[in-house]
Amino acid sequence: MWCQILVVGCHDRSPVPDEPLERVVVVYMMGENSLSNYAQHDLSEMRRALAQIPDRCRLAVFFDNSRTDQKPQVLLFDGKGTETTLFTYRSDPVSTDSVILQGVLNLVMQKCPARNYGLVMWSHGSGWVPAHGKRTIGIDNGHNNLTNVGTEMEVTTLVNVLRRTNVVWDYVMFDACFMQSAEVCYELRDVAHWCIASPAEIPASGAPYDRLMAAFFLPTEEAWKIAEQYHEDYSSQGGLVISAVNTARMEALADATAQVMSALPQYPPTDDIQQYLKADDAGLPHFYDIGSAMYHWLGEGSAYQQWLSILQDVVPHGFLSPSWATSYDDEDYTLTDADHACGLSLYIPVEGSTLNACSQETAWGKRVIRP
Numbered sequence: 001m002w003c004q005i006l007v008v009g010c011h012d013r014s015p016v017p018d019e020p021l022e023r024v025v026v027v028y029m030m031g032e033n034s035l036s037n038y039a040q041h042d043l044s045e046m047r048r049a050l051a052q053i054p055d056r057c058r059l060a061v062f063f064d065n066s067r068t069d070q071k072p073q074v075l076l077f078d079g080k081g082t083e084t085t086l087f088t089y090r091s092d093p094v095s096t097d098s099v100i101l102q103g104v105l106n107l108v109m110q111k112c113p114a115r116n117y118g119l120v121m122w123s124h125g126s127g128w129v130p131a132h133g134k135r136t137i138g139i140d141n142g143h144n145n146l147t148n149v150g151t152e153m154e155v156t157t158l159v160n161v162l163r164r165t166n167v168v169w170d171y172v173m174f175d176a177c178f179m180q181s182a183e184v185c186y187e188l189r190d191v192a193h194w195c196i197a198s199p200a201e202i203p204a205s206g207a208p209y210d211r212l213m214a215a216f217f218l219p220t221e222e223a224w225k226i227a228e229q230y231h232e233d234y235s236s237q238g239g240l241v242i243s244a245v246n247t248a249r250m251e252a253l254a255d256a257t258a259q260v261m262s263a264l265p266q267y268p269p270t271d272d273i274q275q276y277l278k279a280d281d282a283g284l285p286h287f288y289d290i291g292s293a294m295y296h297w298l299g300e301g302s303a304y305q306q307w308l309s310i311l312q313d314v315v316p317h318g319f320l321s322p323s324w325a326t327s328y329d330d331e332d333y334t335l336t337d338a339d340h341a342c343g344l345s346l347y348i349p350v351e352g353s354t355l356n357a358c359s360q361e362t363a364w365g366k367r368v369i370r371p
Contacts, residue, residue: 021114022056023170025216026105027209029063030095030123030138030153034146035204036066039122042175042209046077049213053079057217060086060108064095066144074104076112086111096138096153102161109165118170118216118223119192121158122206124148125176126284127199127345128155128183128362129355137176155187162191170194171223171244177201178277180243181345182253182290185314186364189250194223196230199287199345200241200276200333201326208233224317231319239321239332241276243343249314254367256307257290257346261368264297267351272296274341277328285355291315291342311342318343 027046031039043063053059057079064072072095074087086107093100109117123138130136131152141150162169171194174180180197188195211233215226224244234240261268274292279285291311298304320343323334335341347359349369359365 021058021112022054023116023118023217024058024060024108024112024114025118025120026108027059027061027120027122028095028101028104029061029065030121030140031063031065032092032095032141032144033066033124033139033148033150035124035206036146038204038206039063039065040067042122042206045209046213047083049210050077050081051079052213052217053077054217055079058112058114059213059216060112062095062104064093064140066141066146068144074107076108092142092144094140094142094151096140096151098153098157098161101153101158102164105161105165109167116170116220117165117167118173119162120173120175120207120216121179122175125174125179127178127181127287128187128347128359128364129284130154130358137174137179155184159187159191162188168193170220171196171226173197173207173226175202175206178284178287178345180245180343181287181347182250182257182368183347183359183362183364185245185247185344186250186254186367187362189247192247193220195245195247196223196227196242197245198240198242199289199343200324201328202240202242203234203238203325227317227319231321235321239324241318241320241324241335241343243315243318245315245344246313249310252310253314254364256310257294258368260294260297260303260307267349268293268297270348270350272337273348274335274337276333276345277326279328285347285353285359286350287345288348289337289341290344290346292337292340293346293348295337295340311344315342315344 059077061075072089076084136152138153169192172192174197180199185195227242227244274289276287323332349356
């Protein structure tokens with residue numbers, strides 16, 4: 001019912017193209033939380049960079065922040081600077097609801113059929129961790145204020161929505177913290193060619209959209225350059241960790257990692273492994289780098305080299321600064337294992353942790369982690 005209302009009630013001045021566009025990039029901004037002001041800033045960055053959108057390409061933006069004087073909208077932009085309002089919501093939607101996301105994607109794909117699609121998910125994030133009061137992907141507090149207590153979207157929900165679009169997305173970029181994990185990328189393996197994200201925290205200001213715009217529309221095999229440009233912008237501004245993951249190779253990585261995990265103790269040692277979050281009191285897991293973990297568990301031998309050759313196909317491009325800021329600790333995080341960290345995180349079971357059972361319920365956990 002909602003989708004019918006959305007399509008019939010939209011304010012549309014953009015007819016369906018005669019021929020499919022080359023690429024449409026959708027930026028889905030769930031900003032009804034403490035990031036609200038940054039959402040407005042990032043939208044302004046996008047507007048400044050419209051000239052970088054190639055011919056026969058479009059940028060679509062779902063925008064929802066905490067301002068009560070600004071109704072959530074679906075906006076459409078082209079390289080000539082034309083801005084079209086595809087839809088304005090009469091009442092405040094819950095942006096983390098799968099029905100809202102599905103409706104936005106359906107509307108954009110109906111109005112702008114294209115050969116290729118890219119997606120940016122913008123908000124707070126916590127990787128694979130189930131919602132239930134934790135930051136998974138997105139927070140919508142439902143009250144148009146700056147609090148971070150509200151409805152969230154699980155990664156499996158996002159994947160189910162993307163699967164229903166019946167296309168394989170060129171990339172899913174998460175402009176959100178902690179989303180570049182083996183668990184998340186494994187979920188995306190059938191619905192997107194690339195996952196571009198950080199295994200650590202990102203600055204609240206998020207991606208530099210005025211600098212990324214051209215990279216959003218590069219050929220599929222060059223989507224990793226989005227991560228490169230994102231990192232470059234922060235290389236002199238506090239640092240950043242970000243990578244591009246080839247999700248088609250996640251099955252091979254899961255197989256190889258399962259063999260390693262099966263030979264390890266139930267609670268493998270974590271000494272000296274690169275960390276992206278030490279979360280004893282944060283309600284989130286420790287986020288460890290998968291490349292660093294395998295090196296410290298396997299050493300330099302042939303087993304590690306064989307596993308590493310698969311990882312290099314999965315993460316062909318990782319960009320890791322020497323340090324990066326955090327809001328969870330008193331000091332910034334540092335790159336302690338530069339020779340082996342790759343920019344993809346892994347959950348390692350910890351004795352007594354309530355997240356052990358949760359991790360085993362993920363698709364990755366069912367394949368890799370010994371019960």
